[in-house]
Amino acid sequence: MNTKNIIFLKTGALILSCLVANMAHAEDWAISATGSCEAVLGNTVSSGGGLKANGGTAVVRCPLTKEVGTNTINNVYVRMKRISASGADPFCNISSTSNYGSPSNLSYGFASDTTSNQSVSITLPTQYYAGYADVLCVLNSGDTMYGVRYRQDN
Amino acid sequence: MLIKNNLIHVFLFTMILLLSVTLYFVYTSNQSGHGQNDHALSRSLNSEKHIDTLVMELKNSISMLMNRQQQLQENYEAVQHELSTLTYNAANITDDLSYTDTTSRELKSSEQIDQEEINFTNEENDLVQFDTLKDNVLQEEYDSNWASEMDTSLANVEQRFKELNIDSIAITNKDCRSNACLVEFAYSGNIDPSILNSVLAAEGTSEVILKHVSEGDNNSTIAIYKR
Numbered sequence: 001m002n003t004k005n006i007i008f009l010k011t012g013a014l015i016l017s018c019l020v021a022n023m024a025h026a027e028d029w030a031i032s033a034t035g036s037c038e039a040v041l042g043n044t045v046s047s048g049g050g051l052k053a054n055g056g057t058a059v060v061r062c063p064l065t066k067e068v069g070t071n072t073i074n075n076v077y078v079r080m081k082r083i084s085a086s087g088a089d090p091f092c093n094i095s096s097t098s099n100y101g102s103p104s105n106l107s108y109g110f111a112s113d114t115t116s117n118q119s120v121s122i123t124l125p126t127q128y129y130a131g132y133a134d135v136l137c138v139l140n141s142g143d144t145m146y147g148v149r150y151r152q153d154n
Numbered sequence: 155m156l157i158k159n160n161l162i163h164v165f166l167f168t169m170i171l172l173l174s175v176t177l178y179f180v181y182t183s184n185q186s187g188h189g190q191n192d193h194a195l196s197r198s199l200n201s202e203k204h205i206d207t208l209v210m211e212l213k214n215s216i217s218m219l220m221n222r223q224q225q226l227q228e229n230y231e232a233v234q235h236e237l238s239t240l241t242y243n244a245a246n247i248t249d250d251l252s253y254t255d256t257t258s259r260e261l262k263s264s265e266q267i268d269q270e271e272i273n274f275t276n277e278e279n280d281l282v283q284f285d286t287l288k289d290n291v292l293q294e295e296y297d298s299n300w301a302s303e304m305d306t307s308l309a310n311v312e313q314r315f316k317e318l319n320i321d322s323i324a325i326t327n328k329d330c331r332s333n334a335c336l337v338e339f340a341y342s343g344n345i346d347p348s349i350l351n352s353v354l355a356a357e358g359t360s361e362v363i364l365k366h367v368s369e370g371d372n373n374s375t376i377a378i379y380k381r
Contacts, residue, residue, distance in 0.1 A: 040349055041318050057317035059352050088310040091355050095348060102366040103284045104347070108355040123360040126380075129280065136352035138314065 030149040037062040050146035053139035075151040083142040092137040294331035301330035307356035
């Protein structure tokens, strides 16, 4: 094998590796609850680096600042801690609404583990109605939400 | 006596001669006068002919001028007509331009209307899609077991409403089939639909599709819970 062939093969391998690297590229980002989320119903307090529902059920909204379209997000996880096994399971959802206000779509995941820190995986919607979708969590009193992680395969 | 006769003869001869000469001169002068008159007449006739010629030429010229004037008049009228036509066309073009301008505005409006229609169509599509999904759910068989599970889940949803002080909402209809559950929530007052959406999750399901119906102060939400 002469030198030219070796150079040619090396160049091909380099290009192939770049292509594979690009194909495997994925975006993975997270937002903290204390920095990006706010209570839209009920009350929350900052606690241990997260937002804790205080004095009752609270609904916390975390605006999704990235455009959502079909297959643009592959996984959404919410890191939270549930303090009590009693009552309904806390849950988080992705909500998207038609530009015309209706219909809308809500997909969600429940925090089924009782008292441990856990990562709630939100079921991805079978249909997004429009542009931006927020993540909202309904927390029982004392439950704490730490942040949201998004993963997007390209 | 002879001398006297001779003298008389001479006298007579001289007189006759004088008369002849006179007559000759008179004749000659008459002849000469006739030539001059003829010449003058000829000249006059020539002049008359010339004048006639001039008159004819003048008439021709006048006729030509009249013809020319006629042509100019016709040309003027033609130009006038052309000008009026051009003015008319210009007015039409101006009208057309203004019409085009108006039309373009109208077209823009039409585009906006079309866009609105497209939007409406999209909205309609979304709603038709929802209604189709709802009809499909109603064709499924009733699932009593899942209906029982959903009773518990929906009771938790209602409990959640109370915990969040959304008291004006109530479940007014519930129909659970094999793969989905149709639930109707009725509420009055001003509740943010996005917040309402966020609290509608029911355990045992992973997704709910919602349609809001508003009639005055009375609102309802039809929810299709997917199993």
